[in-house]
Amino acid sequence: MVKAKIRKQVKQRANGRCEDCGRRILPNETITGHLNHVRDKNYTNPGNLVNRCLLCETEYHLKYSNDPQEIGLTKKHNDATILGHFKRLAEEEQTYLVDRYALLLEGVFKRLNLTDSFGII
Numbered sequence: 001m002v003k004a005k006i007r008k009q010v011k012q013r014a015n016g017r018c019e020d021c022g023r024r025i026l027p028n029e030t031i032t033g034h035l036n037h038v039r040d041k042n043y044t045n046p047g048n049l050v051n052r053c054l055l056c057e058t059e060y061h062l063k064y065s066n067d068p069q070e071i072g073l074t075k076k077h078n079d080a081t082i083l084g085h086f087k088r089l090a091e092e093e094q095t096y097l098v099d100r101y102a103l104l105l106e107g108v109f110k111r112l113n114l115t116d117s118f119g120i121i
């Protein structure tokens with residue numbers, strides 16, 4: 001968990017924008033994401049944190065869906081994170097992203113032994 005003070009510092013650095021795509025984002029849409037998820041002393045260092053929109057945060061985790069250990073996560077943890085984000089995207093009706101990643105998502109559901117209980121794909 002990242003302390004509120006550090007999260008605020010990262011948000012100020014980003015100046016209301018997603019640090020990955022540059023899109024202006026509202027504070028309640030902002031996710032403080034990690035570059036590396038290993039729980040060492042660097043974990044909550046602002047240099048390891050990124051102010052992201054939900055789309056970029058989801059894409060970051062999708063990018064590492066086959067090699068999540070590269071960002072310090074287990075497959076199960078990364079898959080669960082992806083599913084959580086997709087549930088939110090589906091609720092926000094951002095279906096183009098769901099369509100774009102439908103195949104990857106099927107793999108995630110399969111690995112977690114889940115059926116598509118969210119009705120996402």
Ligand SMILES: [Zn+2]
Binds near residue numbers: 018021
């Ligand atoms: Zn973004």
